[in-house]
Amino acid sequence: GVGEPAVPTADEVLRTTVARCLPALTEPRLLIGVAALVHGVFRLGRSAAAFVAPPVERTDSDLRRTEGMFADHSPEHGDDQTLREAVTGLADLHGWWGGEVRWSALRQIRAVNHVLSGRPADGKPLSAAARLAGADDGWRSDEFT
CATH class of the missing domain: 1.10.20 (Histone, subunit A)
Structure with a gap:
């Protein structure tokens, strides 16, 4: 029927x-x-x-889409807390909640350098609202920037 x-x-x-x-x-x-x-x-x-079953290998582009452009960049003395301690007195940095070690500062610096050097961003996709954050007649973000 x-x-x-x-x-x-x-x-x-x-x-x-x-x-x-x-x-x-x-x-x-x-x-x-x-x-x-x-x-x-x-x-x-x-x-x-x-x-x-053995784990399936993820490609570099898959990792960038889920983890971020430079998620594999984690130098021993480059985590955010170490950088904060190194610039104490030079800049007023505010903290965040959470106990895990992060490398967001160096990763963001590398990502900005990557994009400003003319290479396409290839990290986590941004939400539509984040891509439309520019001025009405100004720059608009690409999908992965």
Whole structure:
């Protein structure tokens, strides 16, 4: 009929398969329960297979899109806290919440240098609102700047 799927759902196929494999199982609610257990075992099997599978190597461009342009740039003495301590008294720097070590200052400096040198930005995509932050007749951000 109209609005019905052209093929049976996965649950219907599974119930039919369980009914065919266990013909003595005739109670509909029990059949649904057994089919649900079988479905759970399949999901668990897929999860276990994904867990033990070797990790898939991500390309550099994939990493830049998710982690940022210079996410791999983490020099030993270049984290934000070390830089803050080094310029104490030269500039008034404000902190942030969080305990993890960050390298945002050096990474941002490298990203600005990269773009100002004429190379395209290729980091995390910016939101549409962030790309439209320029003046009405001025510069507009590219997707990755």
